[in-house]
Amino acid sequence: MADAAAALAGAVVRYPGRPPIGPIDLTVAHGEIVALVGPSGAGKSTILRLLAGLERPSEGEVRRATTGATGFVFQAPTLLPWADALINVALPLELAGLAPAAARERAAAALAAVGLGDRLDARPRQLSGGMAMRVSLARALVTEPDLLLLDEPFAALDSVTRRRLIEDLHRLWSGRAPRPAIVFVTHDVEEAVYLAGRAIVLDAATGAVSASLASPGALPRPLDWRADAAYRHAVEELAAALSRAMPADQAA
Numbered sequence: 258m259a260d261a262a263a264a265l266a267g268a269v270v271r272y273p274g275r276p277p278i279g280p281i282d283l284t285v286a287h288g289e290i291v292a293l294v295g296p297s298g299a300g301k302s303t304i305l306r307l308l309a310g311l312e313r314p315s316e317g318e319v320r321r322a323t324t325g326a327t328g329f330v331f332q333a334p335t336l337l338p339w340a341d342a343l344i345n346v347a348l349p350l351e352l353a354g355l356a357p358a359a360a361r362e363r364a365a366a367a368l369a370a371v372g373l374g375d376r377l378d379a380r381p382r383q384l385s386g387g388m389a390m391r392v393s394l395a396r397a398l399v400t401e402p403d404l405l406l407l408d409e410p411f412a413a414l415d416s417v418t419r420r421r422l423i424e425d426l427h428r429l430w431s432g433r434a435p436r437p438a439i440v441f442v443t444h445d446v447e448e449a450v451y452l453a454g455r456a457i458v459l460d461a462a463t464g465a466v467s468a469s470l471a472s473p474g475a476l477p478r479p480l481d482w483r484a485d486a487a488y489r490h491a492v493e494e495l496a497a498a499l500s501r502a503m504p505a506d507q508a509a
């Protein structure tokens with residue numbers, strides 16, 4: 258655990274009226290990018306909430322590195338509608354006790370890092386979906402987390418915006434020292450293979466990890482990696498593992 262950003266050991270979550278989720282064993286190394294894929298309802302968001310400390314397991318353990326913050330990005334950007342981008346991003350720092358002027362200075366730098374240095378005073382409704390997601394990313398990164406949790410962050414975006422944001426996320430991740438660990442949920446096997454070093458497949462029937470597939474090649478990937486045979490092969494393998502994890506009534 259000393260060298261891990263977070264870990265689940267035999268974690269089980271019981272909700273009334275459904276089979277338990279887990280037991281789940283998952284160790285996320287410092288600086289690692291892990292994709293969580295699996296059928297709808299398998300427990301992907303539940304795992305993120307466990308890792309974030311937003312929920313406690315019924316059995317088993319959740320371990321977090323003792324130092325470092327956790328950043329969380331939800332599928333919908335969840336920005337304060339009455340506040341501009343700068344205030345939205347500064348908020349976590351001000352809540353942590355930083356003086357407003359210092360918080361806003363760091364927030365401005367975080368927004369510049371996601372390409373929104375010229376939109377500091379824009380309200381959420383004045384931003385496109387992709388821009389709002391960038392603000393949400395900046396807000397998660399401004400506390401310099403050692404663990405970044407992303408719940409289907411790109412699902413609502415068009416494919417061009419989605420690709421751009423994935424490139425940005427790789428750039429932000431590789432530009433930080435030390436690099437944060439990232440765990441993200443996705444339904445998109447191509448996104449999982451391209452963005453992550455490793456993909457974890459959750460099984461709908463057992464609620465446990467049914468496969469762990471390493472994605473080939475070093476991170477961050479070059480732009481043209483999607484044309485590579487190794488990439489295509491990894492996508493096919495992950496799609497097959499996901500298909501095996503589907504409940505009978507959802508299988509194609």
Ligand SMILES: Nc1ncnc2c1ncn2[C@@H]1O[C@H](COP(=O)(O)OP(=O)(O)OP(=O)(O)O)[C@@H](O)[C@H]1O
Pocket residue numbers: 272273275278295296297298299300301302303304
């Ligand atoms: N607070 C809760 N109370 C009761 N049941 C819950 C609660 N949260 C989640 N569940 C149930 O637990 C299961 C796992 O939910 P979770 O949201 O983790 O799945 P998921 O894999 O993220 O699904 P999706 O891909 O559809 O977002 C689902 O059957 C869900 O209905």
